[in-house]
Amino acid sequence: MKTTALAVLIGLSASTLFAQSADRGNPVLKRCQLSLLPENLIEISANKAGILERLNVREGSLAKEGAVIAKLDDVEPQMQLRVAKQKEDAAAFRATDKVEQEYAEAARDAAQADLDDLRSANSGPIERVVPITELRAKELELVRSQLQIKKAIKDRQLAITEWRVAKVETEAAEMEITRRVVKAPYSGQVVELYRKQGEWVDPGEPILQYARYDVLRCDGYVSLEQYDPREVDGCEVSIEVEVSQGRIEKAKGRIVYVEQLARDPGDFNYRVVAEIPNYEDRGRWALFPGLEATMTIHLGTANQNMSSRIEGSRP
Structure with a gap:
């Protein structure tokens, strides 16, 4: 199975990951990590065996939902x-x-x-x-x-x-x-091609890696001493991301997961995950997985129906 460098593990200390105002305002988390949702990075495979007669995309190609990506000999x-x-x-x-x-x-x-x-x-x-x-x-x-x-x-x-x-x-x-026609399951982008046009493919063999960018996740760490996880869970968030040349992109989302694990003994903090709707800007997505963001958690805005409260849900 192919892996991607987009998934980043975070192990920074709490002192560099969050800042707090003197009057204990909303948590402001520094150096949060933007990444793809795990289910939004997939490998698209062939359903049948055959020669890859046509490959309509290349690495970096954007595809709409239902677009024909590839076609096997039929x-x-x-x-x-x-x-x-x-x-x-x-x-x-x-x-x-x-x-x-x-x-x-x-x-x-x-x-x-x-x-x-x-x-x-x-x-x-x-x-x-x-x-x-x-x-x-x-x-x-x-x-x-x-x-x-x-x-x-x-x-x-x-x-x-x-x-x-x-x-x-x-x-x-x-x-x-x-079943010999391979279509895009949703609007996204081709990350990597595994096979070339004219090659033989077997059922279940990955043809390409495909990513969806309309929703990103943002991981950050909150001080357990200063903020109770129960007051953070499900709250709205806003993020700021420096994309390039000083350009700042802003977006809003919501906390969907609060980890039940205290990290960094002596300066305990816990990981939170927010889902951030991405948006298009002149034909390209504004936010990029892999970038760092500053995330502000707006306390008192929790939604009790968040998926993080459904038994068995994980980010």
């Missing part, structure tokens, strides 16, 4: 799709064809009319004009035509079932093609 599944569609068309024709049923119904009506005429002839002044054997033959013909109707209806029902199966086969063939 000649074989395309042929399977053509066969499946032909089967579906044939099944649809059989399922909608009512000729057999209509012919059986016409034969029944004719047999019924003939039988009625013969019975009428025998009910006249002259008895048994039509022999009983002929009547039985006409009755049998009527029964046969009625059974043919039932058979035609059942054949159509079976044809409808076959049509449904053919539709599923078509969908399966289309899915095989779709």
